[in-house]
Amino acid sequence: MTDPDSASVTALDALDVATEQALEPPPLHAPVMQVRDLAVSFANRTAVRNVTLDFPRGQITALIGPSGSGKTTVLRSLNRMHDLVRTAKVTGQVLLGETDVYGSGVKPALLRSRVGMVFQGPNPFPSMSIYDNVVAGLRFNGVRRKALLEEAAESALDAAALWDSVKDRLKAHAGTLSGGEQQRLCIARALAVEPEVLLMDEPTSSLDPISTKRIEELLGELRNRLSVIIVTHNMQQAVRIADYCAFLLMGEDRAGQLIEAAPTTTLFQRPTDQRTLDYVNGRFG
C-alpha cells in the first residue's frame, strides 16, 4: 500500500484527467474502481450511457443528480446487481483494481464480497438476531470459525457506532432496533465482510435528521477502512461528506449521462459545465 496522503493527491489528479480524456492510461496510483464508457439499458431503453469515471481509493465519492439521471443505475453496475434483472444489459468496462468486473472469469458472488452495498431503506434480515445479521455475510462466504465471526462482528458494529448500544443484546431480533439503528446494522453487516469498496444507495433517505447525522459522522471514519461510493439526492449531504462528486443528468434521449466529476469543493464552487452550476445552485432538479 502507498502512503494514503500521496495516493489521494494523485487520485485527485487522476479524476480530473480521466473525466477530460477518457482514453488516457491509468495513473500511477490506480483508483479503486474505474468505469469506462459504461452504458446500461433495460429492455432496450437506455437508462444511462457514456459514463467514464474514476473512484479514488480511500475516499468518499458522491454520485449526485436529479431523479432519473442514472445515479443508482451506475452504482448497481459496480457490483453487478443488474445481473438479477433479466432485461438489463451492461456495456463498457468496470474495473476493480486490475480486475474487469464483467470479465468472463469473475464470479458475481465473490465480486460482491469485495464490493459491499447498503440500500436505500434499512433491510436487516427479519428472521435473524442482531448478531446473526452482522455475521450473515461472513457465513454466506463460508466463514465458520466462531472466533473470527465474533471478532469481525465487534469490529463492524464498532465501526457502525452501534457496538455500545447492542453489545448486551446481540441475540435480540434485528426488528427491535429503531430505523436509524437498523440502517447502521446494515452498514455493520456490509462492513463485516471487510469489502474494499462500499456502495451506498441513498442510505439516509428514509431516516430522521438525527439518525442521518450519526451515519454521516461514521462515514467520515470509514475512510480508514475502505472506499465509499454513495448516491445522494441531497446536495448538502454531498458537500458535508464527500471528497469527490460526480454529477449526472438525464439527457434529451432520457438516458442519464455524466456531466462532470471533480473534488467536491471544485464541483460546487467552480464547475466547468453550466448545467452543473445551475444544478448546484438549485436552479433545477
Next chain:
Amino acid sequence: MTTTSSPQAESDPVLARRRNIQSIAARSFGRRQLYSRVALAVCGVFLLMTLIPLVSVITYTAQRGLQAWSVSFFTKLPTPTGIPGGGIWNAIVGSLIIDAMAVAGAIPFGILGGLFLAESDGRIAGGIRFAADVMSGVPSIVLGIFAYIALVKTLGHFSAIAASFAIGVLMVPIIMRASETALRSVPRSLSEAGLALGARRAAVSRRVVLPAALPGLITSVLLALSRGVGETAPLLFTAIGSEYFSTSPVKPIAALPLVVYQDGIQAYSDLQTRAWGTAFFLVLLVLTLSIGSRLVAARLRRARR
C-alpha cells in the same frame, strides 16, 4: 343560506367559484348521504346472505351431531347397528394417518415448487403455474381414480397409502400457489441484501427468503390440510373404509369423511346419528385449522417485531 356579497367578491372568479361549489355541496348533501347509506345497507344484506349458509351449516350439524357425542364416541371402535356405545376412534386415527402422510409428502413438492415459481419468471415457471391452477380445478374424484389406478390396482388392494397419495396430489398445487404468494411477498430488498453480501441464490433462498416467509408457508400448509381433511371422493377408491382399527399404511383404513358418507346413507338411525356426529367433528376440525393457521401466522409475525 346567507352569504355576504361584496362588489369585490363578485368580480373575483375564485371566490365566486368557491361559493358556487360550496352551495352545490350543501344542496346535494342529503342525496349523497342517502346514497351512501343505501350502498352500505346493500353490502350488509349480501354479507348476511353469505353468512347464513355458514352459520346454518354449523348450527344444524351441531344440533344433529352433538347428540352422538360422548366420551366413547371418540374413544371406542364402531359397533354394528343396534348395539349402543360404539365410536369413531378408528376413523380419527385413520384420517390422522392418511392426512399426515399426505401433508408430509406434499410439503417438499409444494414449497420447493412454490419457491421455484416465486424465483423464476421464465416460461417453465409459467407452464408449471398454469398446470398447478388446472390441477386445483380437477374434480377430486378424478384424483381418486388416478390413485386407484396408480396404487390400488398395482398393489392389488385398497390402502391408506393410496388415500394419502390421492390427498397429497390434491394438496400440492394448493401449497405451491399459496407459498408462491408468501415467498413473493418477501421484500426484494432482503434477497438483494443477501446477494450483495456475496451469497449464492440458494443460500439467500434458504437463509433469508424461506425464514422470512415462514408464517405464510405455515398458513399455506394448514390451508391445504384443512382442504384435504374433508375430501371424501378420493378416499372412496383408495382407503375404502374399515370397521376395524388399523394403523397399517398398506391396509384399508377408516376415515372421518367415509364415516359421514357410508353411515349417512344407511337406513338405521343410530348409524345416521354417528354420521352427524362425525360431520360436526369434521366441521369443527376444519374451522380450527383455518382459525389456527391465522393465529399461528399472526403470532409469528408479531414475534418478529
